Amino acid sequence: MTKNINLTLKVWRQKNSSAAGNFERLEAKDISTDMSFLEMLDIINEKLTLEGKEPIAFDHDCREGICGQCGSVINGRPHGPEKGTTLCQLHMRHFADGDELVIEPFRARAFKVVKDLAVDRSPLDQLIQAGGYISANTGAAPDANALPISKETAEMAFDAAACIGCGACIAACPNASAMLFIGAKVSHLNLLPQGKSEADKRTLGMVRKMDTLGFGNCTNERECEAECPKEISITNIARLNRGFIKASLFSSEK
Numbered sequence: 001m002t003k004n005i006n007l008t009l010k011v012w013r014q015k016n017s018s019a020a021g022n023f024e025r026l027e028a029k030d031i032s033t034d035m036s037f038l039e040m041l042d043i044i045n046e047k048l049t050l051e052g053k054e055p056i057a058f059d060h061d062c063r064e065g066i067c068g069q070c071g072s073v074i075n076g077r078p079h080g081p082e083k084g085t086t087l088c089q090l091h092m093r094h095f096a097d098g099d100e101l102v103i104e105p106f107r108a109r110a111f112k113v114v115k116d117l118a119v120d121r122s123p124l125d126q127l128i129q130a131g132g133y134i135s136a137n138t139g140a141a142p143d144a145n146a147l148p149i150s151k152e153t154a155e156m157a158f159d160a161a162a163c164i165g166c167g168a169c170i171a172a173c174p175n176a177s178a179m180l181f182i183g184a185k186v187s188h189l190n191l192l193p194q195g196k197s198e199a200d201k202r203t204l205g206m207v208r209k210m211d212t213l214g215f216g217n218c219t220n221e222r223e224c225e226a227e228c229p230k231e232i233s234i235t236n237i238a239r240l241n242r243g244f245i246k247a248s249l250f251s252s253e254k
């Protein structure tokens, strides 16, 4: 049932990447529980703009849980408290009247704050450039039975391909490791015949690039898996580790 709630927000405000930031206390009044979290921020921004104040900068694009652009930390949880949900798909009915919400940007050494809640996630693009693609010309779509792939393999690759590159796994990890993101990309491509010929190059390239960009290492905390809005499994990290050891020992790609 729709109702309206009042909330107190403590929002991280930071002019740019070199300025010092601080929390600003804002009242969110008469918020419909049917609104998404981003619609609630829109309402706050409309009010701030009408008062002649600077609106809160935050990233978003599709607002449908597809693009991976949204993402802030709500009371210590990247994308907020609901499991398997992006911030744009989080609805205000999950909060109670009188709640206080602390809203912060994704924090990681590799992600600079651009402004307020918006962070620079281009290091994820650099990881993709280090191997998260297939360079072979795969031609036109083949007949479905011309390239047999087992159901189990297809499902594992498809599950990994659900990663939207939001970076919540990195914000959740105490080491700010990008291993779940890389594990998902490497699994998605290396499991399929089209990606196998570049598997070693891809695995070595992405892991080594991660080390140069300021991401930490995986120490099996599993917080990445718990906070991932697409519920990417850490079995992808185990597969990545096996692939990395094999490629380091036996590959001509060293």
Ligand code: SF4
Binding pocket: 162, 163, 164, 165, 166, 167, 168, 169, 170, 180, 181, 184, 227, 228, 229, 230, 231, 232
């Ligand atoms: S693994 Fe999950 S949390 Fe990490 S970038 Fe992909 S979708 Fe986001």
Ligand code: FES
Binding pocket: 059, 060, 061, 062, 063, 064, 065, 066, 067, 068, 069, 070, 071, 086, 087, 088, 089, 164
């Ligand atoms: S705005 Fe696209 S996933 Fe949230």
